[in-house]
Amino acid sequence: MNHAIRIHEHGGPEAMKWDEIPTPSPGPGEALVRHAAIGLNYIDVYFRTGLYKPPSLPCVIGMEGAGTVEAVGEGVTVVAPGDRVAYATAPIGAYAEARTIKADRLVKLPADISFEQAAAMMLQGMTAEYLLRRTFPVKPGQTILVHAAAGGVGLIMCQWAKHLGATVIGTVGSDAKAELARAHGCDHPIVYTREDFQARVKEITGGKMLPVVYDSVGRETFMKSLDCLAPLGMMVVFGNASGAVPPFDVGILAAKGSLFLTRPTLATYTAKREDLVASAEALFDVVRKGAVKIEVNQRFPLKDAADAHRALEARQTTGSTVLLP
Structure with missing residues (x-):
């Protein structure tokens, strides 16, 4: 059984529905990831409202997640079943208990980075990385x-x-x-x-x-x-x-x-796998050094994602928010 938050039409938080959907099988170059935590980001609001257009409706929104690889498709060598992984990249589809995604978009998690930390920091942290170190290198x-x-x-x-x-x-x-x-x-x-x-x-x-x-x-x-x-x-x-x-x-x-x-967009700055991995490793480095502390200040059940969106849009959240399947 697999559940996901889907939108069938654009609108407010109430447009998000808790649907039962099939568990997908990974195709060539893909991995099936069972989520342990999912990140909440403002870009999710843009897809929900239609400011950013999804490929089709209904669709599962969400750009960021962390979990365990359950299966891989033909030709996948960068990850294997059992690997702890995270991602923060297109295509959308993170608001699900499990999903498939291109394996080259996944990065392996160090043992001392938790799933919640990873889901809370990948998109936001890699965004901070490219902004501060590449878009305008701060001195x-x-x-x-x-x-x-x-x-x-x-x-x-x-x-x-x-x-x-x-x-x-x-x-x-x-x-x-x-x-x-x-x-x-x-x-x-x-x-x-x-x-x-x-x-x-x-x-x-x-x-x-x-x-x-x-x-x-x-x-x-x-x-x-x-x-x-x-x-x-x-x-x-x-x-x-x-x-x-x-x-x-x-x-x-x-x-x-x-x-x-x-x-700028994170998608452009991490389009090449080597740039994606380098950005993630730079983020892991400052977190493990203690230079950057990741604050998970709000947690919502995935099925209550609408409440998370309401809090985000009302500017009632601080730090990072995660959705828990």
Whole structure:
């Protein structure tokens, strides 16, 4: 027996249904993974609402999971039955008790990384890795801005950026989240509900502004984030929690100081298996060193995924959330 959360039409959390589906058999190049934990990420909301289009409906959503390989298809050599594995990659399909996935998208887990840790950190942690080490390689002594600093990606980025020697400014929605971010390496948490983050950035930097802004919020923060950048600074938009950024005149980038703008995705940065494995290993390294602590602050039964989505969209979650089959 295999159960999964499926959407039959796009909509709110109520669109997710707990369905019984067949247990798939792995085809050539595939592995069957029995999940022990599944990660909750904002991209799941995008697929549920239709902002991102799934290949067809009904579909199982979810991008991230950890568990045990139960079977492999023809030609698979990178994993074997019994291996502890994790993934954070397309195609969607993680909100299930078991699923098949291309074996070359799986990474083996070190013995001292738990399934819950892995499900909580693969997508968010590898996102932090490519943002901080490849999209804009952060150097010691630099000051950076991370929006949603108390969220799953944000808490990892704050810790990792401190490990790299940066000073971290972060926006958060409440005093409690400010304290959480501060405890995880954020030097200057800004409560955006009562403080102008652009003015605070100017104050903190003495008017020099920033070489980079990492923005997963989107519409609400985009234009003011541009004004936080120094000339030749980079605006990194990697999410749309408040809605998609509307079209704008690229001449604005010239007027504000020959700025750079990029919209990266984890899928691109891990498209090659060697890049996927290197990113995961870099993440495992900082976690095992204690430089980055993975906080699983919410757990929901998989069948109650709708409640998890409601909490996520209401910004009631901190750190990482996992769904348990």
